[in-house]
Amino acid sequence: MNITKKGKFGRFGGQFVPEVLMPALEELEEAYERFKDNPDFKKELDYYLRDFGGRPSPLYHARRLSEKYGLKVYLKREDLIHGGAHKLNNTLGQALLAKYMGKRRLIAETGAGQHGTATAMAGANLGMDTEVYMGAKDTRRQRMNVYRMELMGTKVIPVTSGSQTLKDAINEALRDWVSNVEDSYYLIGSVVGPHPYPTIVRDFQCVIGNEVRQQIMEKEGRLPDSIIACAGGGSNAIGTFHPFIPDTDVKLFAVEAGGSGLKCTDKAALHSASLSVGEEGVLHGARTKILQDPYGQILESHSVSAGLDYSGVGPELAYLAETGRILPVNAEDSEALAAFHELSRMEGIIPALESSHALAYLAKAADSGELGDIVVINLSGRGDKDLEAVLEKVGQL
Numbered sequence: 454m455n456i457t458k459k460g461k462f463g464r465f466g467g468q469f470v471p472e473v474l475m476p477a478l479e480e481l482e483e484a485y486e487r488f489k490d491n492p493d494f495k496k497e498l499d500y501y502l503r504d505f506g507g508r509p510s511p512l513y514h515a516r517r518l519s520e521k522y523g524l525k526v527y528l529k530r531e532d533l534i535h536g537g538a539h540k541l542n543n544t545l546g547q548a549l550l551a552k553y554m555g556k557r558r559l560i561a562e563t564g565a566g567q568h569g570t571a572t573a574m575a576g577a578n579l580g581m582d583t584e585v586y587m588g589a590k591d592t593r594r595q596r597m598n599v600y601r602m603e604l605m606g607t608k609v610i611p612v613t614s615g616s617q618t619l620k621d622a623i624n625e626a627l628r629d630w631v632s633n634v635e636d637s638y639y640l641i642g643s644v645v646g647p648h649p650y651p652t653i654v655r656d657f658q659c660v661i662g663n664e665v666r667q668q669i670m671e672k673e674g675r676l677p678d679s680i681i682a683c684a685g686g687g688s689n690a691i692g693t694f695h696p697f698i699p700d701t702d703v704k705l706f707a708v709e710a711g712g713s714g715l716k717c718t719d720k721a722a723l724h725s726a727s728l729s730v731g732e733e734g735v736l737h738g739a740r741t742k743i744l745q746d747p748y749g750q751i752l753e754s755h756s757v758s759a760g761l762d763y764s765g766v767g768p769e770l771a772y773l774a775e776t777g778r779i780l781p782v783n784a785e786d787s788e789a790l791a792a793f794h795e796l797s798r799m800e801g802i803i804p805a806l807e808s809s810h811a812l813a814y815l816a817k818a819a820d821s822g823e824l825g826d827i828v829v830i831n832l833s834g835r836g837d838k839d840l841e842a843v844l845e846k847v848g849q850l
Contacts (some may be wrong), residue, residue, distance in 0.1 A: 460648025566598025568642030644767030645685025647738030658692025678825020
């Protein structure tokens with residue numbers, strides 16, 4: 454891994470922020486390096502992940518799905534973690550870090566609402582004031598998650614600027630942090646933003662991949678041939694993939710949102726597929742692959758799943774895609790909806806629309822043989838939050 458000082462992954466990553474934020478980033482980097490291997494910090498985090506979060510999550514053999522597609526399919530059940538998604542792994546880690554740093558207030562952004570909900574859970578449990586910025590469009594798509602956050606004492610702030618989605622929520626959260634760095638901690642929800650955030654979030658999410666490695670060895674006596682995960686910002690993907698990067702025989706598929714499924718080279722069609730068709734640029738403090746027009750203006754992203762609705766991707770994923778270690782692919786809205794219904798009917802598990810994109814790629818690629826004999830799919834979240842959106846979308850098709 455070509456990682457240099459200040460969190461560079463090849464030429465991606467870095468710190469592209471106003472000078473006023475540099476002291477806060479330096480404070481965060483110093484604190485993370487000091488506490489990440491601290492025995493008391495690790496013991497306390499392990500306690501919260503286990504007794505509050507419900508880890509480890511099972512690695513489930515999806516027998517009926519395996520029979521249909523002619524290979525052995527395992528689902529990493531992050532949907533069973535408290536709150537219904539992998540997001541709690543990161544929010545517990547960062548909220549505890551904030552507490553060790555002496556911060557009293559958490560600021561966060563959210564798209565699908567899962568990160569916001571997980572931040573609200575961590576904030577309530579640790580007794581910290583919590584405010585979450587959320588695109589106004591997403592507050593309408595995810596009303597139940599807004600209510601869940603408010604129920605736990607979190608203030609949800611709708612963002613009406615720009616596309617009114619995750620990109621704009623991040624912008625507003627950064628502005629808040631600039632004004633309140635003394636007592637506030639900005640809890641980023643994905644492997645995006647300036648260094649050290651992509652590394653911090655990745656490290657807290659690597660609990661997924663570390664568990665997968667141990668569990669698949671216990672069940673199969675060997676590593677899987679392929680691992681599939683959906684990718685928006687990319688926290689569940691990199692958390693699942695990272696422990697397997699040295700294992701070059703394991704294929705790693707990052708499934709992006711392919712939108713309405715027009716030509717695959719058309720940025721307007723691949724609404725959130727930054728790894729596939731994005732160009733190098735700077736977004737939210739890091740150099741990465743982003744969707745932008747010829748003048749460098751950020752294109753509005755769109756996906757049936759709010760959690761994949763982002764115009765960029767984590768810089769480490771951009772680097773791994775460029776070097777060929779991960780394989781960026783995509784699934785259309787209609788394919789994700791079909792996978793959503795298929796898993797529900799065949800296994801009795803309702804997946805999040807984000808996870809449904811990963812499941813959709815199984816249906817697309819199983820016949821080609823490229824996935825091998827044993828496949829692990831990270832089921833990053835449960836689909837309760839998406840039922841209204843699915844009903845509405847199905848009515849439009």
